[in-house]
Amino acid sequence: MEKTSVHEKPTVVVIMVPFPAQGHLNQLLHLSRLISDHAVPVHYVGSATHNRQAKIRVQGWNPETISTIHFHDLPLPPFSTPPPNPNSPIKFPDHLQPTFDATAHLRKPLADLFKTLCTASQRVAIIHDSLMSFAAQESDNYTNAEAFAFHSVSAYAYLSFEWEALGGHSDKHLKVSDLPPLSSEGCFSNRFMEFMARQLPMMASCTGHIYNTCRTLEGDYLNILAHENVWAIGPMNPIVLGYGDSDSHARHTCLEWLDKQPEKSALYISFGTNTAISDEQITELATGLERSGQRFIWVVREADRGDIFSQVESEMKGSEVDEEYEKKIRGRGVIVRDWAPQLEILAHPSTGGFLSHCGWNSCIESMSMGVPIAAWPMHSDQPRNAMLVTDVLRIGVTVREWIRREEIVSAADVEGSVRKLMVSEEGKNVGRRAEELGVGIREAWLDGGCSHAELHSFIAHISRAV
Template sequence: MVRLTVTNAQNMDDISSNKDTSPAPEAAVAVVVVPFPAQGHLNQLFHLSRLLSRRGRLSVHFVGTATHNRQVRLRVHGWDPHRHPVRFHDLPTPPFTSPPPDPTTPIKFPAHLQPTFEASDALRGPFADLLRAISKTSPRVVVVHDALMSFAAREASLVPNAEAYAFHSVSAFASLFFQYESRGANASALFPELPKLSTDGCFTDTFMDLVRRRHRMTEAASVSGRLLNTCRPMEGQFLDLLAREPFAHDKKLWAVGPLNPIKIGRPARHECLKWLDKHPPKSVMYVSFGTTSSLSEEQVREIAIGLERSGQRFLWVLREADRGDIFADHDKEGLRLPDEYERRVRGWGLVVLDGWAPQVEILRHESTGGFMSHCGWNSCVESLSMGVPIAAWPMHSDQPRNAMLVTEVLGVGVTVREWGRRGEVVRAKAVEEVVRRVMVYEEGREMRRRADEIGVAVRGVAAAEEGGGCGGHAELDCFVAHITRRV
């Protein structure tokens, strides 16, 4: 675990700009939430919508394509529509192709989703119409948009009683690096204690063109502040940095996480949870690489053999990456395990093939003792919330930086494969060794102790929320106080 010394950052007074004026007497503040159409982004902004719907008398509107709104409702954990009323608005988009993922590409970024991302540009016109309609019945309209859906900020700037806030679906740590690098600066100079990390292989050129195009649109609009799905027990020092210049851009900043539910009451339990019930505390390694990562047949085989040879209990969710439309009919061969594999590991290893598993509940289960993960920010927050150490295997996007945060800064994880060797297949021996480091060795016990400490603190941020009150998520309450302030 590294204690970081900050260099090359200007000093500034402590965060005082987040103080809010008294609440408006009217109850009619409409919050319009605009997510980016990828599972990790959809998930975070829907959970924000869920939490906002319980505060004051806000009306919360969730805006997206019919396909992605349906996807959210299918996969969300911990949502009771009676306790958390959220109104969905299905906006039209032109047809878009939904090609399969290609696990053989050297860059693991989900380029097969690019048609979906491009199609979201067509939401601008219908969104503008919806925004104007809502603005006629609400004294104030607050647009909370994914930072990659910047047209929403532009349209909000054209409505007199609307204001826009950008939601960043990455960690504060990754956000600092991205902002530094966008200026052409050497981000490694910001934290000289950390290993240097190349940005090569994180994104495709085509996706970065889309990001730059939408970033220019944001610059032309007025964004009133920023929100992140994080909290001080996880990233306090990085939040302090983001609240200062040159990173603050004279904008308010709220760390409103953790957004994922901490407790889930559900009468019907997934079969994998019943399987976990049969095993001792902290004895199972959970393995999952998210919804956008694709593994080659060779890599699947090496993981399978490594897990088997480790001799440790494991729960492996093995699925193909999402397509742009998860509901469309597709020819699907499915991922294949070695012959007789499930028979050989029966009783101490469980593979959930091509299915959807309740990740938050798995991580919360007392039998789960480690998480082999791609280090998507959702997964990191959920794992840290539950005090589970991580075997970090980043694939693309912000994941290499999240992996560095987990392993080098917080000291609650180990690296499966160095980012500089991302083009190589991770062999069974390496998988076996990493599993044993987390689950068996003293190193793993120490990581689990630190993860437990962070988990207790993170759960404390949200404890009152899950208990049925509104006393948790103090920064979220500050944000609500701000958007309901008197004019």
């Protein structure tokens, strides 16, 4: 564990407690940068494996250049890291549950660090993922500490889940109920539902809530949450790339390919880090992309295991994404089998669309860059994010309705969705709205913008006199 040397008590220090899944690790590491920019020391805690994962995959800036971010590798007993099951009817990554369950072992070393920092600091703010709510209870033991829950989902998704849990009878969710009802059936495994249920009572210790969104994007839904002491500090990802010394890193070859393509002509395809897709579906997707006639970059890789350093990337043998397929699409399509620089791809002027699973991290990155989305949700909050994208914001098109989630999406449907987004009149209107929204989201971080103001408000809150 990294030692902290303190000669005089800092006014405030922050402890970040992320959940060990890529979209969660990433968002809280981005928030660490934003808070560190205000000269507030941040202590990012987790297992050595997941801290390493967070650092090597960060995009747009280099965490090694931020001296006020301190990484603490907390001990974690060995845990099982089974492979994903691409043929499961429920796409939730149940193979990661042993990793999620193992996080309970972080509580004791976290408590020890918390005690040290509370003694050495005037105030300690603990920002924990809502799925790591045991961390909030530690704040009850100290008068100079308080806890804040970080929600890695959209405000709309949060309210939608709550509205469903209340049986659709809450008046404060009228803006949610205006949309078609959406059930949580098929979104989670039973084991994960039980895991989430255990978090709720522990969140009672929280004094506030943080979302990776902004009022430009979800102002109506954030206003509904206003009584809960909410800060909307998003997008947390960099909106101007090349931050720190990231320019020193070698540029990915797919970006060199994008440099040669016409503006807004290429579709980016990625289903995130923990979605496993069957060979049959990959074949249909590959065929549909080829038939669409559109340029594309497609990330084809195995879903993450609990320890990404113990796995071998899948080459998808037996599917249509083989060397023969790559020959057929050469010049018009690029297959990426390793870690893709998603932020840089979305920010590139030649990228005109994103075929996405609609994880919130991917959604807000795409929105912040003004890129429209072809929505193909797989699990968790993704169906609700897809509805926000297509029905509320109208910056995307639907690839598959959630009610048809157990069906294989045919090559014809893939082709139709891709062409609708990229070359139809409807797609052009969707693209214009996405571009306009992107401008508004980026303006939220200008001096006086809503996200800029909310970050300053949060810093002032945690820095107030003890």
